[in-house]
Amino acid sequence: MQPSSVTELLFQQLNFRGERQKVISSNIANIDTPDFKTKDLHFEDALRKSKEEENLKLSITHSNHIRLDNNIDKSNFSLYEVENLIEQNDGNNVNLDTQMSEMSKNSIMFKALQSSIKKDSLWFKTVVDASSKN
Numbered sequence: 602m603q604p605s606s607v608t609e610l611l612f613q614q615l616n617f618r619g620e621r622q623k624v625i626s627s628n629i630a631n632i633d634t635p636d637f638k639t640k641d642l643h644f645e646d647a648l649r650k651s652k653e654e655e656n657l658k659l660s661i662t663h664s665n666h667i668r669l670d671n672n673i674d675k676s677n678f679s680l681y682e683v684e685n686l687i688e689q690n691d692g693n694n695v696n697l698d699t700q701m702s703e704m705s706k707n708s709i710m711f712k713a714l715q716s717s718i719k720k721d722s723l724w725f726k727t728v729v730d731a732s733s734k735n
Contacts, residue, residue, distance in 0.1 A: 608721055614644070618707055621707050632695045641681060643678055
């Protein structure tokens with residue numbers, strides 16, 4: 602059982618931030634590789650599309666409920682090459698300052714998502730504890 606309806610979205614976004622950190626790290630690691638192109642991940646477009654196509658789904662709160670297949674793609678982001686960046690003489694277009702800035706923003710988002718998940722779980726625990734006292 603999930604603490605709230607946004608829990609899955611928070612975990613998807615947390616997964617995306619972890620994968621994006623790997624991509625940014627790869628960009629930085631390849632800063633001196635000839636012809637290497639900066640890469641990034643798309644997430645928001647895939648999320649928007651999945652939410653537009655999503656039908657109303659039933660929550661399963663008891664073991665006797667009918668289970669339905671929820672076909673939610675856990676990896677609904679895609680890798681792409683960032684275009685229109687200034688290339689160096691060797692064809693590499695990785696900018697260290699930009700990548701370090703993106704890494705910092707991504708890290709802040711990751712920590713905010715972790716905090717949101719903890720708070721979401723705490724609310725769930727509070728409700729369960731309060732209902733057990735009755």
